[in-house]
Amino acid sequence: MTGISAMPPGLLLVLGAMLLPLSGPRVRAALVLGLPLLTLALVWQIPDGVSLRVPFLEYELVPVYGDSLSRLFGTVFAIMAFAGGLFALNHARITELVAALISAGSAIGVTFAGDLLTLIAFWELLAIASTLLLWSAMTEQSCRAGMRYLIIHVLGGALLMVGIVSHVADTGSVTFTAMTPHSPAQWLILAGFLINAGAPPLSAWLPDAYPEASPTGMVFLSAFTTKTAVYVLLRGFPGADILIYLGLYMIFYGIVYALLENDMRRILAYSIVNQVGFMLCGIGIGTELSMNGAAAHAFSHIIYKALLLMSAGSVLYMTGKRKCTDLGGLFQSMPLTAICGIIGALSISAFPLTSGFISKSMISQAAADETMAVLWFLLTAGSAGVFLHAGIKFPWFVFFQKDAGMRPPDPPLNMRLAMLLCAFACIAIGIWPAPLYAILPFPVDYIPYTPAHVIGMLQLLLFSGLAFFIMLPYLKRTLTITLDWDWLYRWLGPRAIRLATRVLDRWHLQSRSGFLRHLATLFGTLFLYHGPRGILARTWATGSMVLWVVILLGIYLVAYYY
Amino acid sequence: MKQHWLVRPGTIRLLWIIFLLVLALTVLANLFTEAHAWFRIDGSFAFNAWYGFLSCIGMVLVAKLLGRLLHRKDSYYDRD
Numbered sequence: 001m002t003g004i005s006a007m008p009p010g011l012l013l014v015l016g017a018m019l020l021p022l023s024g025p026r027v028r029a030a031l032v033l034g035l036p037l038l039t040l041a042l043v044w045q046i047p048d049g050v051s052l053r054v055p056f057l058e059y060e061l062v063p064v065y066g067d068s069l070s071r072l073f074g075t076v077f078a079i080m081a082f083a084g085g086l087f088a089l090n091h092a093r094i095t096e097l098v099a100a101l102i103s104a105g106s107a108i109g110v111t112f113a114g115d116l117l118t119l120i121a122f123w124e125l126l127a128i129a130s131t132l133l134l135w136s137a138m139t140e141q142s143c144r145a146g147m148r149y150l151i152i153h154v155l156g157g158a159l160l161m162v163g164i165v166s167h168v169a170d171t172g173s174v175t176f177t178a179m180t181p182h183s184p185a186q187w188l189i190l191a192g193f194l195i196n197a198g199a200p201p202l203s204a205w206l207p208d209a210y211p212e213a214s215p216t217g218m219v220f221l222s223a224f225t226t227k228t229a230v231y232v233l234l235r236g237f238p239g240a241d242i243l244i245y246l247g248l249y250m251i252f253y254g255i256v257y258a259l260l261e262n263d264m265r266r267i268l269a270y271s272i273v274n275q276v277g278f279m280l281c282g283i284g285i286g287t288e289l290s291m292n293g294a295a296a297h298a299f300s301h302i303i304y305k306a307l308l309l310m311s312a313g314s315v316l317y318m319t320g321k322r323k324c325t326d327l328g329g330l331f332q333s334m335p336l337t338a339i340c341g342i343i344g345a346l347s348i349s350a351f352p353l354t355s356g357f358i359s360k361s362m363i364s365q366a367a368a369d370e371t372m373a374v375l376w377f378l379l380t381a382g383s384a385g386v387f388l389h390a391g392i393k394f395p396w397f398v399f400f401q402k403d404a405g406m407r408p409p410d411p412p413l414n415m416r417l418a419m420l421l422c423a424f425a426c427i428a429i430g431i432w433p434a435p436l437y438a439i440l441p442f443p444v445d446y447i448p449y450t451p452a453h454v455i456g457m458l459q460l461l462l463f464s465g466l467a468f469f470i471m472l473p474y475l476k477r478t479l480t481i482t483l484d485w486d487w488l489y490r491w492l493g494p495r496a497i498r499l500a501t502r503v504l505d506r507w508h509l510q511s512r513s514g515f516l517r518h519l520a521t522l523f524g525t526l527f528l529y530h531g532p533r534g535i536l537a538r539t540w541a542t543g544s545m546v547l548w549v550v551i552l553l554g555i556y557l558v559a560y561y562y
Numbered sequence: 563m564k565q566h567w568l569v570r571p572g573t574i575r576l577l578w579i580i581f582l583l584v585l586a587l588t589v590l591a592n593l594f595t596e597a598h599a600w601f602r603i604d605g606s607f608a609f610n611a612w613y614g615f616l617s618c619i620g621m622v623l624v625a626k627l628l629g630r631l632l633h634r635k636d637s638y639y640d641r642d
Contacts, residue, residue, distance in 0.1 A: 368600040380617075462588060
């Protein structure tokens with residue numbers, strides 16, 4: 001294959017991003033908006049199968065491998081780069097835009113990687129670009145959070161690399177195909193993937209890092225890293241049972257922690273973990289319907305989560321506040337932001353006529369088809385919980401509840417346009433799911449809009465809403481954070497190390513002085529006997545020598561006679 | 563400051579009435595649709611309504627309990 005389809009489409013964004021610092025504002029705007037669209041066109045130029053082979057050492061790399069799954073994720077990543085770029089255009093720092101385009105490009109690079117070495121190259125680039133994206137908020141918190149983010153992702157990358165190397169040693173092949181977690185190599189690869197997905201026990205990096213990004217930065221961050229992980233899990237570990245258990249943990253972890261959270265963007269960060277949990281369950285079930293559901297849900301999720309974060313980002317940008325305790329009543333002066341936020345909230349809750357409804361329901365349906373009763377009941381409870389923690393809680397505490405007295409206007413035009421674009425997409429996909437269904441990895445034989453399903457979903461969600469307002473006194477916001485597993489490395493770890501250092505220091509000092517004391521005694525003794533005045537080393541006068549010899553000889557003589 | 567029409571007590575009362583009416587309607591609609599029952603209990607009357615309601619109450623209570631254990635001041639990690 002030659003020509004345009006032989007170029008990894010992600011590379012266009014990665015290389016194009018380098019031009020941003022060199023160009024003036026107009027050209028830069030054209031690049032930020034044009035490059036993603038061009039990439040989208042490239043994505044759709046790639047035919048099925050291998051488009052590019054590159055020999056490397058004794059292996060054959062496949063930097064461009066196309067099929068419906070990679071095109072689906074490539075498409076939504078490109079769309080997201082465009083929408084996020086539009087949102088960020090006027091006020092994001094240039095570093096942030098560069099980092100955002102590179103992360104989008106490397107995410108697309110992963111989705112078209114046909115071999116594991118290409119995959120890890122783009123994978124690591126994504127981690128680095130995301131860290132830069134975090135750092136470009138230029139605050140002390142973002143600097144520290146970025147460092148913690150980097151440490152976790154470098155750890156994940158290292159696990160993945162070791163896994164890949166042992167996998168290649170085991171099988172002799174670098175091709176990225178479906179695996180089963182049976183050998184240590186594949187467990188390591190799975191662990192590397194799962195760290196990026198925000199799976200337990202290391203899910204805390206996500207709500208720790210993302211909310212420290214700039215108002216526009218978090219929109220980009222939410223889209224690429226976790227969904228790239230969903231993509232590689234879809235391709236690499238379909239039907240792996242462990243994903244169901246991890247997914248369920250993530251669903252309820254996200255709900256409970258979001259319910260306890262006060263920071264609006266952290267609420268949304270927890271709900272990313274929650275939504276990725278649904279996708280992991282879909283991958284773990286492993287049927288065509290559930291895999292389609294996970295893929296479709298990733299597609300819808302990227303768009304509505306971006307919309308929610310744009311809405312939250314607009315609020316943060318206009319008010320400088322992110323805690324629910326400081327916000328409230330903003331619907332009066334930011335009606336468009338509020339409406340877009342509500343559309344995003346309805347979509348994430350899978351309300352009929354929104355994108356979440358037509359995608360998430362495929363996963364529950366697949367659980368029912370496989371007669372996985374416990375899973376089905378938990379997924380249904382989870383769906384109710386999504387409405388609780390993100391569907392109502394986010395818009396209620398930010399735009400309604402008590403009036404905080406702030407009256408900022410809606411954000412600038414480009415931000416409003418980006419929100420409108422995403423809101424339109426959420427509803428369009430919800431009303432007309434056929435185009436999305438057509439690009440899913442497997443043929444779709446699923447009808448979301450049946451009377452029983454619509455009524456059932458409305459009941460589930462509206463009664464969850466009732467529960468929210470009844471339980472409202474219990475949900476009062478407080479100035480708190482909630483401890484997570486990251487307590488182990490943010491609190492316990494540093495203290496344990498400090499304590500260990502102190503103990504070791506003391507022990508060192510004690511043992512050192514003890515040793516020195518012993519040494520001193522030893523040398524003292526030696527000195528006493530062997531020193532310049534020591535009895536054994538002293539210089540003797542010749543006279544006293546002669547005297548002693550005479551005395552000895554005298555004793556000898558006397559002894560001889562007797 | 564003049565109160566926005568949406569937050570006046572009258573409007574809020576009206577919204578509650580509409581909300582409860584819609585809730586009742588969705589439950590009544592169950593009479594006319596065939597309930598899918600994959601696992602028996604999910605075919606019970608208005609299953610989604612009571613199941614959604616109860617599981618949400620449950621989740622809030624669990625969150626509340628966990629909060630007692632895990633809540634810290636939001637400056638907790640800033641001390642270092």
